[in-house]
Amino acid sequence: MSDNPLSRRHFVGAMATGIAATWIAGAWGHAITRARGGVAPLTPALSPAELRDLDAITALIIPTDDVPGAREAHVVDFIDKGLATFAADQRPLFEQGLADLAVRAARRHPGAQTFADLPVDDQIALLHELEAEHSEFFEAARISTITGFLADPRYGGNADKIGWKVIGFEDRFAWQPPFGWYDRDASRSE
């Protein structure tokens, strides 16, 4: 049987069974309370230097163009909060991944102390390198960036609903016809 995480049942399936599952893993109930802000994050999970590198990664995954990207949406805050609370078990993965990235940065560019110090082209090349190696850290960073960009702002990312605006999702939660271009006449005649 082919096991296709991208097929239907689809997104739910992928989230619950893939690497995403380990990233979002948390105790039943506990995670929800924490995630919904019932319990404040204990302390930030990552150091300022780590946060700077992680922010640079998120900004490459969902870059800023003529509209805002992951950086403006404060995705790094979402991930940091997650690592301090409902995704605390993922903290070593991120810490080791970022440390490894700093080593690679220094190797690529003598004098570079951190990933964030690298020229953008080098940063992009390094991420491609990780992706080609099927790096678990890269996949976790990618999934958490996208998740933080599009999750409810209460979790710390998607600041000012930037992510939702980028994709065209309006959080009105109550609609009436016409819903889209193709039903503009149908709804009038009904």
Added chain:
Amino acid sequence: MHHGANNRHFDPGAPTGPAYKPSEVVDFVVVGAGAAGGVVARELSRAGFRVVLLEQGPYLRAGDFDHDEFATVQLEAITNNHQSQPNTFRASEQEQGKVKAVVQYARLIGGGSVHFTANYWRFHEIDFVERTRRGPVDGADMADWPITYADLEPYYSRVEWEVGVSGLAGASPFDPPRSRPYPVPPLPIKSTGVLTERAAKKLGWHAFPAPMAILSQPYRGRPACIQCGFCERFGCEVGAKSSSLASMIPDAEATGRCQIRPFSYVRKIELDRRGRAIGVKYFDKAKREVFQRARAVFVCANGAETPRLLLMSGTNRFPHGLANSSGMVGRHLMFNCYAFAGGRFEHEINGYRGMVVTRVIHDTYELDPALGFAGGGGFDFRFDFTPIAFGLDGLGVDGPRWGPQYKQVLRDAYTRTVYALAHVSQLPVATNSISLDPTVKDAWGLPAIRMTFKEHPNDERLIAWFRARCVDLLDAAGATRTWTFPVGRAFPEVHLLGTCRMGDDPQTSVVDRWHRTHDVPNLFLVDGSSFVTGGRGQPTMTIQALAFRASEHAAAMARRGELGAG
């Protein structure tokens, strides 16, 4: 919405209704408060019986539901939690199961009817007699149901009128006969529906207003849908979705005879020496064991948990599990198959706005025998991607995964993408099953659900055929680009069917035509597990029709003193 504030005083862990003592012998204990259990508890309590309804999840009210995708979907807020309740999977009986999230169900009062999309198709006549009409299939256990469409028709009408279903009688030329029209008209059409109509017309097919368990108008004290767009995988915050929670549970409570106990996780059905059920043992919220006595037991725990409970209830007398003299408990697991394709369109569709489905096509419900395969299916167009799901998995297999191109697709695609989705038959195969994992346990120390599953070749051929038709439909609708996915199964599955098959022969089935187990005269099972064949998707309507029918019969038996020792 302000319902949240209004509902704050409800404790999701508190029982409601009369305070029966566990030692008190109530008339019925019902295990599972979902689509079937809600109906059974309502019908039996309205018939005058004392009922205890047990549910492993919380008792949330409409005001507790919101549109928080991260909590609801990614963090499994209202579904079974795979960390505390692991599943295992294997493709054949020779293998050892490996931990994998393969079964998903809503774990709260109302069950799957709380978070379903609410498509309410009746089964057609063919679904009950496919074995006779179309003959056997190698490697599958096709069998006729012991009941026909005509037997179930009055109960389909009852479901439509009692829970509240929107639709238009006679709109589909393929609809089976019906005794009553729908109680409320269809919901308004969306762009996805207009495109379905356009595609059907080009292919010479018929698109008709989708029958939905969502209210288009106020009905029986409940409000009409506000078109929030968060039906699939979410609870309805106004109670317009006709879940058991919104439609059945309040009626059961109003009788004053039904006690609802959330956070009650049943581990065993107890028998007396004569082999009659005398009640169930369960863990309460504090994981303390409680034994609730009853004259008769109804299990409505879904197609995975129902067989699991029977298998966990084995005794010296029933070494292979309760009600399993046939060896059929857990076997013939089916999910329904899906085929789909994605399409991009020139203008805005905004499929995320409003209820998910507005038009359906049933021209392929029964296929030309010349095609050479069993089963059939139906179609709808939908865009059921919430934002995070879309960002992670909505861009297609070959779509960009990060960087500027990824961002560009994110910007372009969300409002202009639609999926053609086919809901397709899956054949019953004896070796596809739910069983107890011999080593993996859940957080209560109970054996994990182990799934053994491999598609029948007919399933794969059917999916491939329907997938090609999905592309045809999107092309006919005017898509500027279409894409498909490899044929394959993406777990976890949510339609859990066939595992305690209904039949007249005790050697080949678990329950009789009235849902009474062949082996234990006061033990009834009704949910997806009763299905003999899986239909063409959309099982909940049929689950509820069966539940109304089973309840009516059990009530009559109880009145005649045919149940329980008392």
